[in-house]
Amino acid sequence: MNKILVVDDDVDILSLVETILSMNNFDVQAISRWEDIYTKMDEFKPNLVLLDVMLGGADGRDICKNLHLDNKTRNIPVVLFSANPEMGKYIKECMAQDFVPKPFDISNLLKTVKTYVN
Amino acid sequence: MLKFNDISLRNKLILMQVFTSVVVFGIVFGVFIITDANSYKQRKVDSMVSIAKVLGTNSISSIQFQDPESATQMLQELQTVSPEIIRSEITNKEGQVFASYSKAGTETFSIPQILHGKSYSFVAQQLFVSNPIKSNNEVIGNVYLQVTLTELQRIKQYKYELAFILLLVALVFSFLIAVLVQGYLSTRLLNLVNVVRKIRKTGEITKAVEDKGKDEIATLIQAFNKLMDEIRENQKKKDEFIGIASHELKTPLTSIKGYVEMLNMLEQDPQKKQFVKKALNNINKLESLVKDLLDVSKIQSGQLQLEMKEFNIDELLNETVNASQMVSETHRIVKQDSPVNEMIYGDRQRIEQVLLNLLSNAIKYSPGENTVILETEKTEKELIIKIRDYGIGVAPEEQTNIFERFYRSNKVAVHISGFGLGLYICRDIINRHSGRIWVESAGKGSVFNFSLPLKHSPIQQIHA
Amino acid sequence: MVAGSLTGTISAQNAQQEANLKAAFIYNFTKYIDWGSYNRDSLFIIGVAGDSPIMQSLNAIAAADRINNKRVIVKSINTGADIADCDLIFISNKCRMSLNYILSKTRPGVLTVSEQPGFAEAGTALNFVVVNNRLKFEANLKAISAAGLKAGSQLLKLAIIVD
Numbered sequence: 001m002n003k004i005l006v007v008d009d010d011v012d013i014l015s016l017v018e019t020i021l022s023m024n025n026f027d028v029q030a031i032s033r034w035e036d037i038y039t040k041m042d043e044f045k046p047n048l049v050l051l052d053v054m055l056g057g058a059d060g061r062d063i064c065k066n067l068h069l070d071n072k073t074r075n076i077p078v079v080l081f082s083a084n085p086e087m088g089k090y091i092k093e094c095m096a097q098d099f100v101p102k103p104f105d106i107s108n109l110l111k112t113v114k115t116y117v118n
Numbered sequence: 119m120l121k122f123n124d125i126s127l128r129n130k131l132i133l134m135q136v137f138t139s140v141v142v143f144g145i146v147f148g149v150f151i152i153t154d155a156n157s158y159k160q161r162k163v164d165s166m167v168s169i170a171k172v173l174g175t176n177s178i179s180s181i182q183f184q185d186p187e188s189a190t191q192m193l194q195e196l197q198t199v200s201p202e203i204i205r206s207e208i209t210n211k212e213g214q215v216f217a218s219y220s221k222a223g224t225e226t227f228s229i230p231q232i233l234h235g236k237s238y239s240f241v242a243q244q245l246f247v248s249n250p251i252k253s254n255n256e257v258i259g260n261v262y263l264q265v266t267l268t269e270l271q272r273i274k275q276y277k278y279e280l281a282f283i284l285l286l287v288a289l290v291f292s293f294l295i296a297v298l299v300q301g302y303l304s305t306r307l308l309n310l311v312n313v314v315r316k317i318r319k320t321g322e323i324t325k326a327v328e329d330k331g332k333d334e335i336a337t338l339i340q341a342f343n344k345l346m347d348e349i350r351e352n353q354k355k356k357d358e359f360i361g362i363a364s365h366e367l368k369t370p371l372t373s374i375k376g377y378v379e380m381l382n383m384l385e386q387d388p389q390k391k392q393f394v395k396k397a398l399n400n401i402n403k404l405e406s407l408v409k410d411l412l413d414v415s416k417i418q419s420g421q422l423q424l425e426m427k428e429f430n431i432d433e434l435l436n437e438t439v440n441a442s443q444m445v446s447e448t449h450r451i452v453k454q455d456s457p458v459n460e461m462i463y464g465d466r467q468r469i470e471q472v473l474l475n476l477l478s479n480a481i482k483y484s485p486g487e488n489t490v491i492l493e494t495e496k497t498e499k500e501l502i503i504k505i506r507d508y509g510i511g512v513a514p515e516e517q518t519n520i521f522e523r524f525y526r527s528n529k530v531a532v533h534i535s536g537f538g539l540g541l542y543i544c545r546d547i548i549n550r551h552s553g554r555i556w557v558e559s560a561g562k563g564s565v566f567n568f569s570l571p572l573k574h575s576p577i578q579q580i581h582a
Numbered sequence: 583m584v585a586g587s588l589t590g591t592i593s594a595q596n597a598q599q600e601a602n603l604k605a606a607f608i609y610n611f612t613k614y615i616d617w618g619s620y621n622r623d624s625l626f627i628i629g630v631a632g633d634s635p636i637m638q639s640l641n642a643i644a645a646a647d648r649i650n651n652k653r654v655i656v657k658s659i660n661t662g663a664d665i666a667d668c669d670l671i672f673i674s675n676k677c678r679m680s681l682n683y684i685l686s687k688t689r690p691g692v693l694t695v696s697e698q699p700g701f702a703e704a705g706t707a708l709n710f711v712v713v714n715n716r717l718k719f720e721a722n723l724k725a726i727s728a729a730g731l732k733a734g735s736q737l738l739k740l741a742i743i744v745d
Binding site: 010012013016017019020023054083084085086089102103104105106 | 364365368369370371372373374375376377379380383401405409412423425
């Protein structure tokens, strides 16, 4: 019950988060191409999605909305991830659970993830 | 002293129109009255001369037959017909008075002397007329009349009063018309002025009402709107840039911070751990600076938005004290014991930002000391939060300046790092909450205070 | 035209001055009498009955002025025949003929002027009288109209009307 899908187009951040989470005993998959997200959701069936907003070609908020509209994925919690602190306001609108700002404290990240991964 | 330029546009226009009307009407009436009086005088002269001629003709025989009584009787009868003729005289060709009549109480003086040879003269509210009596083209005598002009006076008086009343009526009318008409000019301009005022007050860029005319006001409005468009474009570009810049800056920062934090957790070697910790400290400083820059830019462009909700102030105070304590090794943050027990209406995150900033300043500016105290004071209307340090203090002449953008005190010997933005941002946040922020410092140490209105108090405003 | 004092007082004057005044009056009378269709000749003839100093006065006037734009001739009336071509007759108080005789010889178109009390009533058109030391004249309207003449109101208003 601790599968996390991480989506971010910056490969360094992606591998950073992947490392942190797996060091904390989470089952982590990380993708940098947002187009792969839907197939990955099917395949991996994560318990939580950590989703970057600025995805170079797509907006994480729209993806989040789509996930929620899709029956297969609507129950999977999504946490938004962004350097823009204003993104916190959009949580409700796109039906995400929470928001982690970048740069993040590792402890803050872990706390948030642990809260929503169930 | 009321300067003409300071009167509002609307009133200036009205004043101008009313003034013009009054002047024009005043001149017209004045001219009218004067010409009227003059034509009355002329008519009077003409009629009196006619009377004198008739008198003359009718007194020829009296003179010829040396019968003054008949002439005198005629003059007396004249009185009843024209009572304004208060004195009449018939002289023979030698100039001696042949017959005369004067109303009781009239002074007797020589009329010919007054006339100085003229056929009529206006002297002291009276008209004097002279007409020769001719028989067969020979002058056999002269008729003199002295006419009182009180009626003229009365008429003039009446006309002046009438003119005055008409002038007042004209004034009222011109005022009413001016009020109606000035709207055409001033409304368009005032609309523009109101838009400008609104922009100054709220900082929002709005355009003025479209004006498709061709006159100067239309030109002004069109130029203004174009300017506003440009400004908005620029703002958009700036905001986009800031958005992009902050994003771009934060992205590598995220990696750096994350990896260094991990290193911090993994590294056991004390010396290496020391290195890593120093790196981490500075990464945090960098992060803080980038955040401050972004905030300041938002404040400048009026885009700093507050999310106002009710939150428990005690919880927040405890959290922030703990958080600050966790990163400080040199200082001990002491929080007073008594809880406030109040819900504050505000942006929790931003108030947290203020508290963290003030606490970190307290630590930063008291190197060599080790205590920072956080106290609260509650009044009926507001809650005051005080953060006290025992550091270098703030000189009296700087106590307002430190809240300005980029202000860094140059009075301290020690170099204190930072952009000088923190207090500026704090002040903006606190002001938006309808509170006040200030410092008290007398030499050693300082107390930074800020107030927040309490829920039920009248100064609470919805302010974002 | 008025010799003597302005108001025509008689008392202090000598006879000649009085005569001059009366002559002036007579001259002015003519300005107010309308001879109508009478008096078509080119001369205006004044007849004086009686040896009166007014003869001299009238001659002086005749020398200087015209009456009705005609040259004035002054002659003395001694017989009834002299009356015939006069336009104006002055019956002086030195006249030896009787008034009735003169009046009977007078044809229409002749203005009769006298200077004795009662003569206007007796039939002359105009008669000089002295009232309060002032020279005035009576007017007999019937006589005037019987002579076929008209007198102007400006004259009549000054006259003492007698019938």
